[in-house]
Every structure is written in C-alpha cells, then in structure tokens.
Amino acid sequence: xxxxxxxxQTLVDQRVAQFRDQVERRLNGTLAEEExxxxxxxxxxxxxxxxxxxxxxxxxxxxxxxxxxxxxxxxDKYDRGYGHFTTRQNIQYNWVELEQTPDILAELAKVExxxxxxxxxxxxxxxxxxxxxxxxxxxIDPRPICELLRQWSTLHPEFAxxxxxxxxxxxxxxxxxxxxxxxxxxxxxxxxPEGELTADIYAGGGMGRTPILxxxxxxxxxxxxxxxxxxxxxRVYNRFGRRDNLYKARIKILxxxxxxxxxxxxxxxxxxxxxxxxxxxxxxxxxxEWDRVAKHFTKPxxxxxxxxxxxxxxxxxxxxxxxxxxxxxxxxxxxNVKPHQVPGYASxxxxxxxxxxxxxxxxTSAQMNAIADLSDQFSFGELRVTHEQNLVLADVExxxxxxxxxxxxxQNLVLPNIGxxxxxxxxxxxxxxxxxxxxxxxxxxxxxxxxxDLDYLxxxxxxxxxxxxxxxxxxxxxxxxxxxxxVDKDGEEWYQITLGGEQGNDASIGKVIGPSFYANEIPxxxxxxxxxxIEQRTGDEPFIDTYRRLGVTPFKEAAYKNALNKNDAKHSKxxxx
Amino acid sequence: xxxxIISFPKDGKPTLIANEWQVWDxxxxxGGIPDLEHGxxxxxxxxxxxxxxxxxxxxxxxxxxxEIGVWFAADDDxxxxxxxxxxxxxxxxxxxxHFPIFRDGRSFSTAALLRDRFDWQGEVRAIGDxxxxxxxxxxxxxxxxxxLRPDQKLDVAPKQFDLFSVVTQNSWRDQRATIATA
Numbered sequence: 001x002x003x004x005x006x007x008x009q010t011l012v013d014q015r016v017a018q019f020r021d022q023v024e025r026r027l028n029g030t031l032a033e034e035e036x037x038x039x040x041x042x043x044x045x046x047x048x049x050x051x052x053x054x055x056x057x058x059x060x061x062x063x064x065x066x067x068x069x070x071x072x073x074x075x076d077k078y079d080r081g082y083g084h085f086t087t088r089q090n091i092q093y094n095w096v097e098l099e100q101t102p103d104i105l106a107e108l109a110k111v112e113x114x115x116x117x118x119x120x121x122x123x124x125x126x127x128x129x130x131x132x133x134x135x136x137x138x139x140i141d142p143r144p145i146c147e148l149l150r151q152w153s154t155l156h157p158e159f160a161x162x163x164x165x166x167x168x169x170x171x172x173x174x175x176x177x178x179x180x181x182x183x184x185x186x187x188x189x190x191x192x193p194e195g196e197l198t199a200d201i202y203a204g205g206g207m208g209r210t211p212i213l214x215x216x217x218x219x220x221x222x223x224x225x226x227x228x229x230x231x232x233x234x235r236v237y238n239r240f241g242r243r244d245n246l247y248k249a250r251i252k253i254l255x256x257x258x259x260x261x262x263x264x265x266x267x268x269x270x271x272x273x274x275x276x277x278x279x280x281x282x283x284x285x286x287x288x289e290w291d292r293v294a295k296h297f298t299k300p301x302x303x304x305x306x307x308x309x310x311x312x313x314x315x316x317x318x319x320x321x322x323x324x325x326x327x328x329x330x331x332x333x334x335x336n337v338k339p340h341q342v343p344g345y346a347s348x349x350x351x352x353x354x355x356x357x358x359x360x361x362x363x364t365s366a367q368m369n370a371i372a373d374l375s376d377q378f379s380f381g382e383l384r385v386t387h388e389q390n391l392v393l394a395d396v397e398x399x400x401x402x403x404x405x406x407x408x409x410x411q412n413l414v415l416p417n418i419g420x421x422x423x424x425x426x427x428x429x430x431x432x433x434x435x436x437x438x439x440x441x442x443x444x445x446x447x448x449x450x451x452x453d454l455d456y457l458x459x460x461x462x463x464x465x466x467x468x469x470x471x472x473x474x475x476x477x478x479x480x481x482x483x484x485x486x487v488d489k490d491g492e493e494w495y496q497i498t499l500g501g502e503q504g505n506d507a508s509i510g511k512v513i514g515p516s517f518y519a520n521e522i523p524x525x526x527x528x529x530x531x532x533x534i535e536q537r538t539g540d541e542p543f544i545d546t547y548r549r550l551g552v553t554p555f556k557e558a559a560y561k562n563a564l565n566k567n568d569a570k571h572s573k574x575x576x577x
Numbered sequence: 578x579x580x581x582i583i584s585f586p587k588d589g590k591p592t593l594i595a596n597e598w599q600v601w602d603x604x605x606x607x608g609g610i611p612d613l614e615h616g617x618x619x620x621x622x623x624x625x626x627x628x629x630x631x632x633x634x635x636x637x638x639x640x641x642x643x644e645i646g647v648w649f650a651a652d653d654d655x656x657x658x659x660x661x662x663x664x665x666x667x668x669x670x671x672x673x674x675h676f677p678i679f680r681d682g683r684s685f686s687t688a689a690l691l692r693d694r695f696d697w698q699g700e701v702r703a704i705g706d707x708x709x710x711x712x713x714x715x716x717x718x719x720x721x722x723x724x725l726r727p728d729q730k731l732d733v734a735p736k737q738f739d740l741f742s743v744v745t746q747n748s749w750r751d752q753r754a755t756i757a758t759a
Contacts, residue, residue, distance in 0.1 A: 005756060007745070007754045007756070010742060010743045011741065011743050011745060014740055014742065014743075015741075030730065031710075035708055035710070038680050039710055121680070121682075151753075152745060152746045153746075154745050155741070155744070155745070156746055157685065157714035157715075157717035157718050157746075157748055158682075158686055158689050158714075158718050158748070159682070159685075160682060160714045161679075161682025161711075162682060227746065227747075238682060238683060238686045239683055239686050239687075243683075273693075273694055282747060283747050288755070289755060292756055
C-alpha cells in the first residue's frame with residue numbers, strides 16, 4: 001500500500017488550500033461560474049441534476065481500512081450516508097454542498113486521499129488491475145509504475161487543459177482486467193528477454209459515442225523513459241486534438257483521423273527531440289524513485305500455508321454448514337473467490353450488486369465501516385475497488401473463508417453473482433446525472449429482479465451486462481456481452497440493446513441489434529436473449545461464444561418477436577433509433 | 578490592453594510592471610503595423626503576418642530597433658516554421674502565445690516547445706484570455722510574463738505562484754521534488 005511521503009502530503013495539503021481559495025472566490029462572486037467550472041472539475045466536483053457531486057480518486061483501486069472508514073465518515077457527515085463506487089476506481093458522493101467541499105478534501109488529505117483530476121480535461125485518475133500484486137496470472141506488479149505515473153500526471157502544467165479528458169489504464173497480468181483497449185492510453189507492462197521492465201503503449205481507445213479499441217503504437221518502452229514518451233504523446237494530442245467539437249475531441253478521433261501509424265510517427269518525432277539523452281535524461285524515472293515507491297508495494301507477512309482447491313475447501317467446511325448454507329457457500333467459492341499467487345490464500349470479491357435493493361456500486365457508510373473491519377480481520381487492512389464496481393479483499397487465508405463469508409453475509413455482501421448476469425455495471429443515469437438521457441438504475445433493478453434465481457444464473461455462467469444512461473458510456477455498455485444504452489426520443493426514455501461486447505484480452509465492441517425498447521420491455525427482451533442462448537448453446541459454451549458463432553440474427557429475431565407481439569404500435573415510433 | 582503585466586523571470590520574483598507591448602491582431606492589413614500614436618512603440622504582430630511581411634523594408638527597420646515581436650496563435654504549428662522562428666530569435670525581444678479561451682491549453686505546449694525545442698531565452702508572454710488560475714501552469718511550462726484579461730484582479734495574481742512548494746514533474750522552471758532533493 002503506497003504511503004505518502006512529505007512531498008505527496010505537502011502537495012495534497014496545498015491543493016486543498018488552493019481549492020479553498022477558489023471556492024471562496026466563487027462564493028464571493030469574484031470568480032464566475034464559467035471560469036470556476038473547469039477548476040472544480042479538476043477537483044472532481046460536478047454540478048449534477050439535484051446537487052453537487054464529488055468524485056474521489058482511489059488510485060489504481062487500492063484502499064486501506066482507515067481510508068475506507070474516512071470515506072464512510074464523509075458519507076455520514078457531508079452526504080446521505082452512502083457512496084457510489086465507479087467503473088474507474090473512484091467513489092462518488094451525490095449530495096455534497098459546495099461550501100463544504102474544501103473541508104471534505106481536507107478530511108481526505110488526512111488519510112492520503114484526494115479528488116485531484118478525477119474529472120476535467122486533464123489526465124484522470126490512473127486505473128489498473130484490482131488484483132494487482134496478488135493475481136495468479138500476474139507477471140508484473142503494475143503498482144509502482146501506476147504510482148510513479150500518478151505523481152507525474154498530478155497537476156501536470158502542460159496538460160491541464162487538454163481538448164478532452166484523458167484516461168490511462170495500466171496492466172501487468174496475462175488477463176486484462178483493466179479494459180485496457182478502451183482507454184486513451186493503455187500501458188501493457190512486460191519484461192524483455194533481459195528481464196527489464198518495458199511497456200507497450202496502446203493509444204486511441206475509448207467508448208462514448210464513437211467506441212474504438214486502442215491501437216498498438218509503440219513497443220518495448222523502457223519504464224524509465226515513460227515520462228518523456230508520454231509527454232510526447234500528450235503533446236501531439238494537446239496540439240492537434242480537435243477542439244471545435246466536443247464530441248470529436250478525444251484522442252481516439254485524432255488517432256483515427258491520422259491513422260495509428262502516422263500518429264505513432266508524430267509521437268516518435270516529438271519523442272526523439274524530448275528524449276535527447278544529453279539534454280533531457282533528467283526527465284527519466286530513476287531507480288531511486290522506483291525504490292522509494294516500490295518499497296510500499298511489498299507483500300504482506302503471509303503465513304507459510306498449503307494451497308487447497310475449492311472442492312477440498314467446500315468439503316472441509318461441510319460439517320459446519322447446513323444444507324442451504326452449503327449451496328450458498330459453494331456458489332460463493334465458485335464465483336466470488338479468486339486464485340492467489342501465494343499458497344493458502346485467496347482473493348475475495350464482495351458483491352455490491354444485491355438483487356434489486358441497491359444501485360450497482362453503492363455502499364452505505366455502515367457497509368463501508370463493516371468492510372473496513374473485515375479487511376482488518378481477514379486481509380491485512382487493505383482492499384481494492386474493481387472496474388465492475390465491487391470490492392475485493394485480496395489476501396484472505398483460505399482457512400478463514402467460511403468465517404469471512406459469515407461475517408460478510410451480515411452486511412449483504414456475499415451474493416454469489418460475480419461475473420453473472422446480475423453483476424451489472426451501471427452508471428448513476430438519469431436519477432442523478434445531468435448528462436443522462438434515461439435512467440439506468442431502475443433498469444438494472446428490474447433485470448436483477450427478473451433473474452433473481454441463483455441456480456439459473458449459475459447455470460447461465462459468465463455473462464456481462466452493462467448499462468449506460470447516455471452515449472457517454474460511463475456504464476461501459478459497449479463492452480458488455482449485453483449492453484443497454486438509454487436514449488432520448490421526443491422527450492421519452494428508450495433503451496437500445498447492443499450484443500457481442502467483451503472486455504479482457506479478446507475485447508470487442510458490441511453491435512446495436514435494432515430499434516430501441518421501452519423501459520418496461522427490457523426484462524422481457526433480456527429473457528428472449530437469454531432463452532435464445534440457452535436453446536442454442538452447445539455444452540458449456542459461454543454466451544459470448546454462442547453469439548460469436550451464430551451472429552446477431554437469432555437473438556435479434558427473438559428480442560423483437562416477443563416485444564412486437566406485445567407492443568406493435570410503440571415500435572413503429574421507435575424504429576428510427 | 579492591460580496597462581500592467583506580471584513579469585516573473587525564471588530566477589526572479591513575480592512583479593507588476595508597465596506594459597510596453599501592444600498586441601496587434603493583424604487586421605487592417607493594408608496600412609501595415611498600426612500607428613503607435615498612444616506611445617506604444619512596441620508591437621506584437623501575429624506570427625502568420627510576420628511570415629508574409631518580414632522581408633518588407635519598414636518591418637525590418639522597425640524590427641531592428643527592437644520594436645517588433647510576434648505572437649503565436651493557439652493553432653499555429655510552430656514546428657512547421659522552425660526556420661523562420663530560428664531566424665526570428667535574433668530579432669524579437671518578446672514573443673507571445675495566445676489563449677483564445679482560458680480552457681484551450683495549446684499555448685502551454687507552444688511555450689514548452691519554444692523553451693525546450695527552440696531554446697528561446699527571451700520573454701514568452703501569455704496573452705488573450707489569461708486568468709489568475711492559469712498563471713501557475715503558465716509559469717511552469719515556459720511563460721515568464723502574463724498580460725491578464727482586464728477584469729482579473731492584479732493584487733490576487735502574484736500570490737498564485739506561491740501556492741505550491743513541491744511539484745511532481747519536471748518543467749521549464751523546476752525539477753520535480755524527490756526525497757533526495759527535498
């Protein structure tokens with residue numbers, strides 16, 4: 001777990017003071033709202049539909065128990081007793097007062113947290129693998145690089161007013177759990193044959209209204225020179241990214257317009273100047289800086305244990321479980337417990353997706369405090385935030401899994417739906433967000449209620465379902481196997497379905513199946529899609545594979561056949577979506 | 578134009594000084610550089626105007642007296658005209674980089690390129706929609722003079738440079754703080 005040194009602490013404290021002054025000038029009228037807006041956004045403060053919303057950074061998803069307790073305290077004192085974990089390893093508070101935000105930031109600074117660059121047209125909070133440092137398939141712990149780049153990007157003067165927001169993801173494992181290719185820049189860490197750490201750079205990915213997967217533009221960049229390479233890349237974007245049209249301002253549009261080869265050539269040209277060793281080697285990260293940062297990402301004091309597989313575990317605990325518990329616990333082992341690098345340990349995902357009772361990613365202050373206690377008791381006082389809006393206890397002794405399950409169950413955190421249809425990613429949508437065209441939370445709730453049968457969900461196996469309330473795609477619907485997108489037509493809320501999206505190594509962008517549906521049709525549409533899958537799948541074939549094998553037609557036909565039977569008239573209106 | 582600018586030399590302190598340079602937008606082209614009847618003998622001309630006029634005799638005369646500098650628009654690709662800028666280095670006492678609106682950050686990169694690529698040692702002045710809250714960023718990328726938008730409060734401005742005692746990336750003005758140096 002990274003610990004601030006006095007440089008980090010000084011910077012964050014001074015940032016709080018700077019923002020306090022900016023808020024004061026806003027309140028006394030010497031700073032106009034239009035000019036305050038980008039300043040507050042660069043401190044994570046939005047003005048939403050009903051109130052101010054504050055987005056707090058959880059760099060690369062890592063939290064201490066103490067930090068989580070502070071997040072709970074803030075939820076109670078300054079908000080309405082809950083927080084919303086986002087797809088980009090942030091937490092949002094939906095009901096803060098402008099006047100109180102400097103105090104909230106000061107509370108955060110006390111526990112080495114901040115809201116710097118969680119919004120605005122600058123380099124955003126850097127995201128990474130929630131299982132960094134513990135994943136069984138990891139070949140490089142990405143966190144030292146994440147932290148070095150977090151520092152490098154914090155209040156970077158040249159890139160404070162980019163054409164649009166700019167998002168980094170960093171991965172160091174065999175399986176990509178960062179949606180690397182849907183980021184402005186994805187950094188894939190590798191080791192070269194000499195054992196040195198290098199990075200492959202992907203650029204120009206993103207979702208939004210023009211979803212594009214990033215292109216590989218540079219291989220084998222030594223980690224030390226990442227500052228100059230990324231400066232070159234961002235400088236090209238800052239100078240030539242479009243500024244005439246908000247919707248065409250992301251780097252993906254520039255990369256697409258130039259072509260990845262030409263973009264890469266321009267970056268290379270700029271880098272050749274910057275990375276002139278005699279002149280600018282001082283920009284390079286040094287081994288001393290690496291050592292200073294990396295010493296905080298060492299392994300906790302693991303015991304020397306023997307690994308046990310899930311079947312053996314279930315068998316071991318059987319005597320302590322009644323029949324109902326046995327099924328629930330076994331399912332939980334199967335879905336919510338992940339392999340670990342260290343024998344005898346496991347990583348546990350706490351589901352923030354209870355069926356139909358809370359918005360995906362929401363946690364109450366009581367839950368946050370309880371989770372902090374669980375992390376102290378079972379996982380060295382640390383936890384992580386996942387891209388899918390769940391929380392992870394990364395270092396749990398396998399022998400403690402039953403105790404953890406029982407304790408977490410008290411807080412409604414053990415639903416064994418990780419990676420299943422109801423583990424829905426959803427943005428806050430029209431209930432909160434002023435950008436949204438449609439609500440997303442009631443759709444998530446309706447689907448979770450329809451598919452509430454855990455036996456059935458487990459039989460369906462892994463399916464991702466992502467919901468966005470507008471084309472900005474905060475709910476990442478483009479990379480859901482099933483995506484739902486809220487659209488507005490003549491003041492009415494409609495929902496468009498995409499199929500075939502996928503995150504991970506085999507990432508793909510889903511395709512729209514046709515005209516959009518009314519909200520109340522969506523559960524039936526889901527049933528039609530799922531039934532089609534059940535009818536067509538062979539053996540244990542996952543949903544995405546069945547879709548890729550058959551294409552959209554059978555799914556599309558089923559979705560519209562049933563919906564049209566019910567709602568003929570409405571669809572003539574919706575046919576232009 | 579603002580009667581005062583903030584001068585913040587790389588190794589000095591920020592101070593308010595009288596503004597000697599008039600920024601000309603290049604319009605009313607037929608008459609050439611505007612008459613300087615208000616006592617401003619020094620003019621920042623648009624770089625695109627300089628490209629087409631810098632061989633005119635009267636322009637050369639004025640430039641040789643130190644009365645002409647250029648300003649770069651946010652969309653000027655200064656690397657495309659590197660030869661003209663290299664030649665201009667011997668002539669211009671001051672160059673400007675323009676902010677068409679405060680949230681357009683292209684001129685930050687222009688200033689960085691002028692300092693880093695062109696090794697420009699003279700003044701780089703921020704002009705246009707320059708607000709108090711951009712000063713710190715501007716100072717770090719290479720600006721050492723700022724003509725604030727007229728409604729900005731000059732008394733609040735110099736304090737902006739003192740807000741941070743540490744930085745976490747290298748820039749024209751400072752090296753990132755490290756444990757070894759802090």
